[in-house]
Amino acid sequence: MRLHVTHETRYDYTPPVETAQHLAHLRPLVTPSQRLVSHRLRITPEPAQRSESPDLYGNTRAFFALESTHDELVVTAESVVETSVPRLAPSVARELPWEAVRERFRYRKGFSFDAASDFGFPSPYVPLHDNFAAYARASFAPGRPTFDVAMDLTLRMHRDFLYDAESTEINTPAVEALAQRKGVCQDFAHIMIACFRTMGLPARYVSGYLLTQPPLGQPRLIGADASHAWVQVYLPGVVGPGDWADFDPTNGRQPGEDYVTLALGRDYSDVSPMRGVLHGGARHTLHVGVTVQPAEELLTASSQSQSQSQSSS
Structure with a gap:
């Protein structure tokens, strides 16, 4: 497209x-x-x-x-x-349980460094907090593959949270948006990233755009769209580097060819x-x-x- x-x-x-x-x-x-x-x-x-x-x-x-x-x-x-529709690298270990992925990011002397580790630490808009772990646990079932965890959390957030542009501001803490169960795409991305990092897994923030469709029979309004934000979750490789999978909790889906990626970072402050x-x-x-x-x-x-x-x- x-x-x-x-x-x-x-x-x-x-x-x-x-x-x-x-x-x-x-x-x-x-x-x-x-x-x-x-x-x-x-x-x-x-x-x-x-x-x-x-x-x-x-x-x-x-x-x-x-x-x-x-x-x-x-x-x-x-x-x-x-x-085009994002495709994961063939080398990705899609069925690896999330606990095994977490273990790969525990520091051990002599183990090789994975650059995705940078996205496992807290950042200005994404702190570690027990409230994120409490919300995340329903998706992090024992032995569930990381991809399935991310998809389940994406769908749960889409059901549980209300999109409300008046409920938060740029500096609203993610833990506050979690508590009130409403916000905008930036808030939802930060919450999902915080859930993963609090559970010991890397995740990063994506800024970009989404193609929206005007109402049937109506022209597209120039300037009426907005920037968008979603999440990438890291899936390690069977051997060697892995890949990042995209998830959009605001819309309860994986991004496709109707998404445009602008920039990647730890959170909104980077991009x-x-x-x-x-x-x-x-x-x-x-x-x-x-x-x-x-x-x-x-x-x-x-x-x-x-x-x-x-x-x-």
């Missing part, structure tokens, strides 16, 4: 900002199930400095600096990606789309608009627009 993604972030500042430095994670990843066809990042006003570099987890981050006074900032990322340091601009308003649509839909709309323009002239 070829998807066209537009992600626009707009800040309006009062009073104006004098200088600013920003980091953005807005370039989709290249993965075995995703090819980046094109990417363009437009920034207004034009920055005095800009550059791109990989971060610790292989994501591309854009740095830019604004050195003149400005009362607004508009950052628009436009990407075209080709996606927030925009962050910055400002001098001035004590108050601001933020507007984010995301549109995900099949590329052929965009081409059809463009052709129709051109035809109408030619007819009018």
Whole structure:
């Protein structure tokens, strides 16, 4: 599937900002199930400095600096990606019980290091807490394979939690969202990751986008979508490295070709789309608009627009 993604972030500042430095994670990843066809990042006003570099987890981050006074900032990322259904590597030990996977990540002198270990520790938005273990245990039945554990937890969370955009904020602790059984995709991803880490297994945060379908007979609303977040759980190999499997507790399913992977990290703090340091601009308003649509839909709309323009002239 070829998807066209537009992600626009707009800040309006009062009073104006004098200088600013920003980091953005807005370039989709290249993965075995995703090819980046094109990417363009437009920034207004034009920055005095800009550059791109990989971060610790292989994501591309854009740095830019604004050195003149400005009362607004508009950052628009436009990407075209080709996606396919994610497939696990053939070497993955799919039937390995979760207890055996946990044992592989217990430290033992002389044992080889697995890079997935980095995602087994607590992080800023994902602490270890007994409440996560208490919720997780119903899915972590003795001897159950890790993949089946993750799928069961995904479905349970989809049933047990209410999506409510007004119930949490970016800094709401995951343990609080767990207690109230409601939140948004970011909260659900953090909770699921915390469940796995508290039980001794690695899991990581995925930011990205999901193709949504407009109501029957209605046009797709430009800018009406939002960023999405889900989880990857590590499945070790029979011998050697394993692979990461995707799970979306918000929608109770595994991501498919209708998902676009943007960035990977320990939690939201590693992959927030925009962050910055400002001098001035004590108050601001933020507007984010995301549109995900099949590329052929965009081409059809463009052709129709051109035809109408030619007819009018």
